[in-house]
Structure formats: structure tokens, C-alpha cells
Amino acid sequence: MVDLTKLSTEARNERTWALDSMTSLEIATAMNEEDGRVIEAVRLVLPKIAEAIDWATDALESGARIIYMGAGTSGRLGVLDAVECPPTFGVDPSRVVGLIAGGEGAFVKAVEGAEDSMELGEGDLSALDVSKDDIVIGLAASGRTPYVIGGLRYARSVGCKTVAIACNADSAIGREADLAIEPVPGPEVLTGSTRLKAGTAQKLVLNMISTGSMVRIGKAYQNLMVDVQATNEKLVARSRNIVVEACGCTVEQAMEALDRAGGHVKTAIVSILLDCDVDTARARLEESRGHVRDAIS
Numbered sequence: 001m002v003d004l005t006k007l008s009t010e011a012r013n014e015r016t017w018a019l020d021s022m023t024s025l026e027i028a029t030a031m032n033e034e035d036g037r038v039i040e041a042v043r044l045v046l047p048k049i050a051e052a053i054d055w056a057t058d059a060l061e062s063g064a065r066i067i068y069m070g071a072g073t074s075g076r077l078g079v080l081d082a083v084e085c086p087p088t089f090g091v092d093p094s095r096v097v098g099l100i101a102g103g104e105g106a107f108v109k110a111v112e113g114a115e116d117s118m119e120l121g122e123g124d125l126s127a128l129d130v131s132k133d134d135i136v137i138g139l140a141a142s143g144r145t146p147y148v149i150g151g152l153r154y155a156r157s158v159g160c161k162t163v164a165i166a167c168n169a170d171s172a173i174g175r176e177a178d179l180a181i182e183p184v185p186g187p188e189v190l191t192g193s194t195r196l197k198a199g200t201a202q203k204l205v206l207n208m209i210s211t212g213s214m215v216r217i218g219k220a221y222q223n224l225m226v227d228v229q230a231t232n233e234k235l236v237a238r239s240r241n242i243v244v245e246a247c248g249c250t251v252e253q254a255m256e257a258l259d260r261a262g263g264h265v266k267t268a269i270v271s272i273l274l275d276c277d278v279d280t281a282r283a284r285l286e287e288s289r290g291h292v293r294d295a296i297s
Helices: 024-043 046-061 072-089 118-127 146-157 172-176 197-216 233-247 251-260 265-273 278-287 292-296
Strands: 066-070 096-100 135-140 161-166 179-181
Touching: 024 046, 024 197, 046 066, 046 135, 046 161, 046 179, 046 197, 066 072, 066 118, 066 146, 066 197, 072 096, 072 135, 072 197, 118 146, 135 146, 135 172, 135 197, 146 161, 146 172, 161 172, 161 197, 172 179, 233 251, 233 265, 251 265, 265 278, 265 292, 278 292
Parallel strands: 066 096, 066 135, 135 161, 161 179
Antiparallel strands: none
């Protein structure tokens, strides 16, 4: 029998013992107050998050991958972060990968028992041909999920950097990883429902790792997402607005530059700021490894 009694994520929250007798406003207020504790919990582990950003940056710069793995809510959060990277940062979908115990179908319907298999975690990573240049980030609110433990052990055996994100201190997955990120937001409003504060804490950490590493490899200029993929009407408009903001030009100038650049936002920006042709802009970006700030300096 698994003993969960020592996990803070499974403890009862003394501030919400009367949850079932609260009004709607009282429930919302209690949840909002508890969510405030998540922010402080994450703040306490920022240096470790920064280290994970550095490692993820190294992996991306070497042409390798960020690989998330988890079960249940934790797995879904990893998949969510992974699938948002291509449209936001213009990276190939293979560069940020999300693994969830039980496979893709488990994203929308629980696959019972999948999280309890260490062999499944190892097998899913092995199927990706994980290498020493990749970074594997295991997610488990409880910090004890066998699927994640198996994956982290396998990842370390092939020499790649490993990170564990859990919401209990001194977690089992943290002991398996090179780096343990353990924000502890405390007991949930609804006892054991780790899709709440624990899920929010994990999402905040993932936001920082993916956004931070993408910015570090040149996917932003100032605070603009200059590698956005204009795959729909909204993103076409966003691309145009990004060029206007970055260059201080008119909408017409932005549209003309984007047309010459084949819709490539970075190339359009560099061509306007350096007052050069598209080929020169592309060459400058290649020389600067895609960093707009370096390309125009």
C-alpha cells in the first residue's frame, strides 16, 4: 500500500475544512488566497529554475531537445507547454516534446495504471532515442510517480541532464534527477486535488523554463515574439504589429517588409532597421545565430 500521509499535497488544508458549507464567493475567495501561496512557493526556487533555463538553452543551442514527462495533470501540463512552443517560437515540433503516461490518448482520458510503471517511462524515452545532449524534465506533483522515476533513471543512464519538478520537498523524483525544483504550495483547497495549487505551480515553472530558454536562443527581440508563425489571421496581424513595434514604422511599411521577407518577421525587422535588402538581412541574422539585437548592432 502506498503511503501518502507524509506528502503536503495530500494533507488537509485547515483553512478550507468548511469548504462544503461556503458560498460561491467564499469558495472563490479561499481559492484565490491559496493561489497567492503558489507565487511565493515558486519565488523560493527561482535560482534552481534559472539553472534549468540555462540547461534547456544549452540543449536547444546544440540542436537537441527539451523533453517533458509526467502522468495525469502533470503530464498534460508538459504536453501543453510543448505544443505551444512551435507557434509561439517558430521551433520544429520535435525540439520540445511532451510525454504523458499512457500515450497521447491519456491527455483527454485517464489511462489507469500507466503512471505506476517505471518500465513504461523508460520505454517512452528509449523510443525517442534520447541522447546525452537532450534535457529530460520529469513532472509529478506528489514527487513519487513511478513512470517519471523510470524515465529519469533511464535519462541519467545515457548521460543527459535531468530535472525534476515536484510540489513536495525531498521528493523521490528529485533524488533521481540532477536538479530538483520543488515549490511547495501546501495542502490543496480540495484535499489531494493537485490539479489546483500544485498544477498552477508546475505551470508557472514550465512557463519560465520554456520562455526563458527560447528567449536565450534568440526567439525574442526586446519583449516581442519575433519568431511567431503566422498560421492564421490573428497571427498575421500580430506579425505585422510586432514589426511596427520593433521598428517604429507605419503599418504599410511593415506589410511591405513582411511581403519582401516572405512573412518572416525577423528578416522584415532587420531589413527595416538596417535599411537593407532582404538577402542582407538574412545574412546578418545567420551570422548572429538568429538574434535580432546582435544582427542590427
